Amino acid sequence: MDSATAYLELTEHRHYQYRGCAPVPADIADFPGQALGDPALSIDAWSTPDRAEGDMEPQKVRIARERRAAAACGGCPVLAQCRAYANAETPGGRLAEPDGIWGGQLALDRHRALIKRRTAAPAAAGVVEDVPEARTAQKQAVLRALARETDEELVAYRAGMDVRTANWHRSLLCGLLGLDKDTATRQQLLNTARRLNLLPKGIRIRPDGRWPIVAAPSGDGVRQRRIAPDMPCQVVLPGYQHLPRTTPSSPAAGPTRASGDGARRGLRLVRPAAVQLPLFTDPGAVAVLGRAA
Ligand code: SF4
Incomplete structure (x- = not known):
């Protein structure tokens, strides 16, 4: 009517x-x-x-x-x-x-x-509606970056803004597209954006793997743990590929938050049992971890 x-x-x-x-x-x-x-x-x-x-x-x-x-x-x-x-x-x-x-x-x-x-x-x-508020240059940049990256810092880097601004846009996009900001995953946000023609045709969405990444993460990983409580937190090193998202060998070990220089350099959420991979035989990675310690 x-x-x-x-x-x-x-x-x-x-x-x-x-x-x-x-x-x-x-x-x-x-x-x-x-x-x-x-x-x-x-x-x-x-x-x-x-x-x-x-x-x-x-x-x-x-x-x-x-x-x-x-x-x-x-x-x-x-x-x-x-x-x-x-x-x-x-x-x-x-x-x-x-x-x-x-x-x-x-x-x-x-x-x-x-x-x-x-x-x-x-x-x-089967009809595609429009959400004009989601077509601003910044929101489009965040959506395209989100399709290519799963890490919040890399998303922000590709979108050309700081992490806080990128997360804010992601949170707004969730609201605009009718998703729950607290529980919507990156895949849900991107799939909805694709359905509404907010992403360029043919753009490849990098899969999350087994770990559903929250669309608008909180800095301390609270939302991530809420939607995937059984999954380990991840180590993020600038310039390196993500660590494989494997379940840690010691399920008793809880996630801890790195602090000090390590947090500023990108060593953010660390689960000690997960730090065991061939990456750390790389001299560059060892040097970064040494400085972060
Ligand atoms: S706003 Fe509320 S009180 Fe006023 S006409 Fe509508 S339903 Fe009735």
Whole structure:
């Protein structure tokens, strides 16, 4: 349903005047703008208050206001029509109501639902939708780098930005493509990007191997361990191939985080049992490890 039709269905509903966010008639209201659905609320509770720059609404106040307004929506006689209208898309492909609380939903919920519809639709109908926000030069660079590399530092290097910025873009991409930032893997992100034509045709995606790399890793490897708790952490040495992702011989040994010079040079997550490979017969690697120690 288009947004104009949905708007008419809402505003011409015979119970529209009794909606929860309608003002109580001035002659019986306790205060101006008192909301019909919750006498303690103002009708302004459904939208973000205008404030001077730097004078943000405190988080606790905002959450309490939003919860109360959404609860009032629960008893609204036109909730279904209101939600359908707020989630409808304009001819320009935007949400009819991108801000505020409508139909008991926060703006974030509606944006998430929109992204979900857009990413689910191609699989169902074989049609590729577009996500214009994911087509910026930086996000495209991160996606191409992510297809070629599995290490976050090499991804950042190939994308021409620092690791933090690259991870931030990866996290944003997860949100834009409707993936869970905490659990989405690199392969899931790239597969979704490929399905939406965000990657150049024919680009080869380097496989993760047995280790599912998180799409937007945390610096201490927490997300990696959450999605693959039984897998070892890896040693990263600049200029060298990744170590094979083998299970360590001593399962009792837990991952530890390298510190000091080693961490700065790229010796990041070390599982002692995994440091046993022919790589360390290479004099260059031994020299790097010596300096890192
Ligand atoms: S469902 Fe819509 S019309 Fe009803 S109270 Fe909530 S925002 Fe207002």
